[in-house]
Amino acid sequence: MVDVPELVEQARQGRPRAVARLISLVEGASPQLREVMAALAPLAGNAYVVGLTGSPGVGKSTSTSALVTAYRRAGKRVGVLAVDPSSPFSGGALLGDRVRMSEHASDPGVYIRSMATRGHLGGLAWAAPQAIRVLDAAGCDVILVETVGVGQSEVDIASQADTTVVLLAPGMGDGIQAAKAGILEIGDVYAVNKADRDGADATARELNHMLGLGEARAPGDWRPPIVKTVAARAQGTDELVEALEKHRAWSEEHGVLAERRRARAAREVETIAVTRLRERIGDLRGDRRLSVLAERITAGELDPYAAADELIAGLTGEETAG
Template structure:
């Protein structure tokens, strides 16, 4: 599994062959995304959820995405260090991945890495995002169930009201609920959810659960909320629709990456540079230049 994910991250030449071999074995794992601002306890909550799923006898995979340095490109990959409770469990696989500058809280290669864990027999795949703030809405398109973590005293009640954050959550968790202001954060969240369109009949209304993940308090309630959401989206067909959208996005991303590679080769032959000179000189417009470029690519 480690070698396969390394092939994914490196964009190895054998990746197409690997994915073709994995395809018949994938499509069974329950993908749960966990996101939230830095310091809310994502890794602690993820560790607690791994323990809860293991108590059910399920095989669990964890992808923890860490931010990359804009200078060196490296990453500390510290989430794996914080999840040592399950390091010796053969039914738990934990992999840290660097975001490599990709925005949205995930790594560019996360969808393929999920497929590796899925095909390897993981019943549940937990994906923990970078944790950089409001940009982490990409997890909603990747997960079957999205969990948004917040904590009292961090202004998270206001953060949740901002564009994208409230909409992506299927389950909201107010962690560190032993702190002052937890009840107020829960109340604010429930009020904001009530203002949205999720109060209409037939739509999922996200529950708000209080936890103290470090002490495993409230984890049973989170598991119950996750189970209810999965049953809900399975019953009305939303689970299949989410997975189809996820794969459609993945296909588009792969196609665009291939196109960029071809564009790069073309640029090396001065094709793009020549067109740019024509645009700067006013001989053609950018749209006409783009059309000519696509013609050169045979698109």
């Protein structure tokens, strides 16, 4: 058993091993997870969470590294959650070494963690919300969450971040992909990376046009800016940080930040509750109640919705619907 109060205190002091241990408890769904979350709850809520998403190859890791440099130059402590595809063999993160961010590995003001999706769709690991809370409670001023880059399904980041950055690059058909993926709806800031390539201006123009299509913004509403960057040379990074800070200020002024954080907490509670219910239903496999319901459905005596009502009633003690 882990001494949770001691571990939390060490994390507050910025000790990387303690932070790593806490996130490992989260990822492993430790029996002590409740105790960990209870200890972290009063300490969290101060970090600014920035999500970075986009198709594979647009330069998410390089852009994340450039942002880390910029925020460290401003004296901020930075946490990075880099969500990677899962190894089909070990379940671990395939890109765990994070070569592109190795320059920050020895900086005590930066904590970098790769997390595996472990089959979770939406571009984020299921444990990401709790891992964000660990980094928040450990004193990070800014937390950068880089998604797996799976394209059309990675929209979960919008529900986990205070500000979502969507990265695109010229010559990758991103305009069409943006429309297909729905990322035009989740971005608060857009960055056309690799802007030293041919077609960068055209990509920015096309994106600006698409953002204007069907838009019905009231005066004072946020209009996502488009920033051109060359992350590999840190060009445009200061402009990107400026855009992020403007969105943060606007969100605070208009109550959007507080509302997003309430919605994030509600979603987390819902996910935990649904997971627990699913576990209880899973325990019924091989149970006679589930077999009887299945037999009645195949015999035409019961429809699946009525069967589900009976199952839920058995789990919760509630009366069946209808």
